Amino acid sequence: MLSPAQLDEYRTQGFLVQERVFDEVEIRQLKDEAAQEFATGGERVTVEADTDVPRGVHGCHLHTEAFGRLVRSPRLLPVAEQLLGDQVYVHQFKINAKRAFKGEVWEWHQDYTFWHHEDGMPEPRALTAAIFLDEVTEFNGPLTFVPGGHGSGEIDAEVEGEGWANTLTASLKYSIDIGTMRKLIDRNGLAAPKGPRGSVLWFDANIPHASVPNISPSDRGLVLITYNGVRNKIDLARSTRPEWLAARDFTPLEA
């Protein structure tokens, strides 16, 4: 569980890093599992634009025991429940590869825009735990946030293309326009949390974030687990995406 100071930091900034939550042995196992998922994930694997370089693989917690256990870890689940004030389930699970020399830019966006418009999530009472499969440095494309930017709530997004397949491409279906981002960043600044392998970065459903390409020889693998409160379960009648992108089983997780 988080301390009051950590809780306060998360509420104010919209993100929080816990260093070395998982050890080297655990991370090595997760990396091995991740490599297998990239190799066998089929339609659940996305690639960098105009290449066959893997960009992400989704829904792994439904397909492998290791990731099924990870989302129920006593080092993650109670924190997610604490931050959301609810029992939780996994709305979305993704491994983001950000390969050495290959991982490309992600535009400025809020995750909640996708969950709201594509999946029928009623409120932004969800969050993501990013587990660092590799050390995150200044040079391998760290997630970059506007501290406190979640306080603006859901920001009108520019919409590009139609259909849910577009939510997975490098040119994101929902991105925030430059004028809005300029105002937000001029006021709040930017932060790109770094940390060793095994660290966990918690971030709010509404915090604007982006990342630059990875120009380094080090992969920047992240496991991204999106926990949603069971009271905030999605409206299946409004959900457009398959189960490996937007869960339909709202049973609360148990550690």
Add this chain to the structure above:
Amino acid sequence: MLSPAQLDEYRTQGFLVQERVFDEVEIRQLKDEAAQEFATGGERVTVEADTDVPRGVHGCHLHTEAFGRLVRSPRLLPVAEQLLGDQVYVHQFKINAKRAFKGEVWEWHQDYTFWHHEDGMPEPRALTAAIFLDEVTEFNGPLTFVPGGHGSGEIDAEVEGEGWANTLTASLKYSIDIGTMRKLIDRNGLAAPKGPRGSVLWFDANIPHASVPNISPSDRGLVLITYNGVRNKIDLARSTRPEWLAARDFTPLEA
């Protein structure tokens, strides 16, 4: 002139930052001149791929008094002469825009590869002074170097396309392959020098460098002045590029 410690740092690292060499008033004037050059430079202006966003403008020292004076500044010229151990002239002059939210990636490359193969420069006895028109931060696409990487000399480059026009595009004509960069960076690491407006970053002809996109609301304008020793003047019979990319006047500059 540089101190022995600064000289040593430059020789070892292949780059050196001097903070606040030019003051706010001087930088504001240079920025105004730069804006005019982007507006009127014609063929000397390059754009980001598939856009009309200005990426760079060349040869401004031949077209405006302000930049003509800048390359002869007593704060730059004696340092260039000291570092090159020769009288010098300007081989190439460029303003690099790296616009807020627009500036794109530059691949790993060595400048000397271009000067050698396209311009007939005999030896890597040249260097570049980068004058910061804006504060350079972690977030606006700083130049990123392999410290000491100039010690590897000229590295075989991957060649893409033909003709000199290709030397100006986002997908560079000469770039260093990933395997080579991996070895170099694993051994030497990476560094992205930051600094306030008006700082000067000196870097070697052979130091491998790259930069990521600018995802911030702050431009990252640089004036890049490439000084070459007069004893290292290019072979005009081998030079392929127009004078605004590769000077044909080797007269030593005077402060």
